[in-house]
Amino acid sequence: MKVIFFLLLANFACPLWAQSAANVPKAAQKTNAAEGLMQIKGFQIVQSREGQCTLCHQIPNHKGVMGNLGPALDGVAHRLNEEQLRLRLSDSRKINPLTIMPPYFSTEKLDHVDPKFAGKTLLNASEFEEVIAYLKTLQ
Numbered sequence: 001m002k003v004i005f006f007l008l009l010a011n012f013a014c015p016l017w018a019q020s021a022a023n024v025p026k027a028a029q030k031t032n033a034a035e036g037l038m039q040i041k042g043f044q045i046v047q048s049r050e051g052q053c054t055l056c057h058q059i060p061n062h063k064g065v066m067g068n069l070g071p072a073l074d075g076v077a078h079r080l081n082e083e084q085l086r087l088r089l090s091d092s093r094k095i096n097p098l099t100i101m102p103p104y105f106s107t108e109k110l111d112h113v114d115p116k117f118a119g120k121t122l123l124n125a126s127e128f129e130e131v132i133a134y135l136k137t138l139q
């Protein structure tokens with residue numbers, strides 16, 4: 001009884017505290033919604049013709065056929081941190097010069113590029129971020 005009274009009193013006596021406590025979940029929801037959208041877009045890119053990731057990688061919940069030239073990506077965020085994921089997605093040649101994985105965010109040392117794509121990265125900056133957001137969910 002005493003505890004309940006104290007809590008009630010604390011709530012009335014500290015409107016600021018009560019207000020900030022009420023606001024936190026709302027703010028968190030906003031970020032989660034934005035993050036959720038990024039992750040969904042990333043999932044779509046990974047499965048798309050533009051991403052082509054599923055030509056070489058198995059990913060969870062993809063309905064189509066998947067290749068196995070690269071490692072399955074289930075649990076990849078558990079094995080690699082964000083920085084390591086960024087490095088691999090942007091330019092895996094920096095880790096393995098003989099890799100077959102395309103450098104998704106680099107324009108360096110690319111041969112036989114169609115002039116209309118010259119100087120462009122395979123993924124644009126926001127697509128790159130969306131794929132990273134998705135990869136981070138693969139715990």
Ligand code: HEC
Nearest residue numbers: 051052053055056069070071076088092096099100101102
């Ligand atoms: C042509 C085949 C190919 C494509 C397409 C490809 N990858 Fe890869 N990927 C590989 C190979 C092979 C490796 C293994 C490391 C190496 O040889 O460089 C790899 C490694 C990785 C790794 C590190 C995995 C680990 O467990 O260490 C990640 C993450 C990754 N790829 C993500 C992607 C994403 C996301 C896409 C699409 C945007 C993609 N890959 C497209 C072939 C590919």
